[in-house]
Amino acid sequence: MSSQKKVTKRELRQVFWRSFALQGAFNYERMQNLGYAYAMIPVIKKLYEKHDDQVKALNRHLEIFNTTPAVSTTIMGISAAMEEQNANDSNFDSNSINAVKASLMGPLAGIGDSLFWGTFRIIAAGIGVSLATQGNIFGPILFLILYNIPHLFVRIAGLKMGYRVGVNSLERIQKEGLMEKIMSMTTTVGLLVVGGMVATMLNITTPLEFDMNGAKVVVQDIFDQILPNALPLLGTFIVYGLMKRKVSITKLTLGIIVAGIFLHWIGLL
Incomplete structure (x- = not known):
């Protein structure tokens, strides 16, 4: 009886480092498939001695794949356990390996996008930009630190957890509805952060003032009494409305620059 083939910590470390190249050969036909296959090569070489078996395993991982890079190692760990x-x-x-990949990449991308693109990145950027605008060189450094601490933790822990629990976690996560709960919480936190950034980092005021019966009326003071930061909030809603109408980011950026210059020139802002 032949001995059991086993993936070791050495292969898992190689998968971890190779996972950073996930989007290095991104393509519009199969997305991140080349990067995923590249990350799985150490596991495939460890488990399969025959060249034909290695080719079959590599071909399995050349199917379409796309998820948030930070959570990709969780799926790689599960794939390693299933290949084992x-x-x-x-x-x-062996067809179940790709079936599990396909079923996980969408839900995990939803969680990963909410956490990393919609929450951690915004919080880290907000703190970093606030320091950078004060001339503090530590601003961009702090941004990288704050973003990459949870990023690297999830990559490492996800790979270990994925390999350890294999496919058993998928059923438990789906039954308990954990993915929906996590996505709901991260979306709420992300919206709160964005709201706080609008109030503290977006500075839109008007210098308009006029005389009424000999008294000087400052329009900005009226806005502040009705609703503090009303103009930044209005500007945010305008941009959000244009984004919902599928206006491109390039056009939005240029439009904001032109509108800002024009409104300042005529004295409204």
Whole structure:
């Protein structure tokens, strides 16, 4: 009886470092498939001795794949566990490896996008920009530190957890509805952060003032009494409305610059 083939910590470390190249060969046909296959090569070489078996395994991981890079290692860990099972069990259905990948990449991308693009990046950028605008060189450094601490933690912990629990976690996560709960919480936190940034970092005021019966009326003071930061909030809603109408970011950026210059020139802002 042949000994059981086992993925070691050495292969998992190689998968971790290779995962950073996930989007290095991004393509519009199969997205991140080349980067994923590249990350799985150490596992495939460890588990399969025959060249034909290695080719089949590589071809499996050349199917379309796309998810948030930070959470990709969780799926890679699960794939490593399933490849290990496939190498040791002749009755294992190798098609299930890609089926699990396909079923996980969408939900995990939703969580990853909410956490990293919609929450951690915005919080880290807000803190970093606030320091940078004061001339503090530590601003961009702090941005990288604040963003990459949770990023690297999720990459490392996700790979270990994915390999350790294999496919068993998928059923539990789906039954308990954990993905929906996490996405809801991260979306709420992200919206709160964006709201706070609008109030503290977006500075839009008007210098308009006029005389009424001999008294000077400052329009900005009226706005502040009715609703503090009303103009930044209005500007945010205008930009949001244009984005919902599918106006491109390039046009929005140029439009904001032109509108800002024009409104300042005529004395409204």
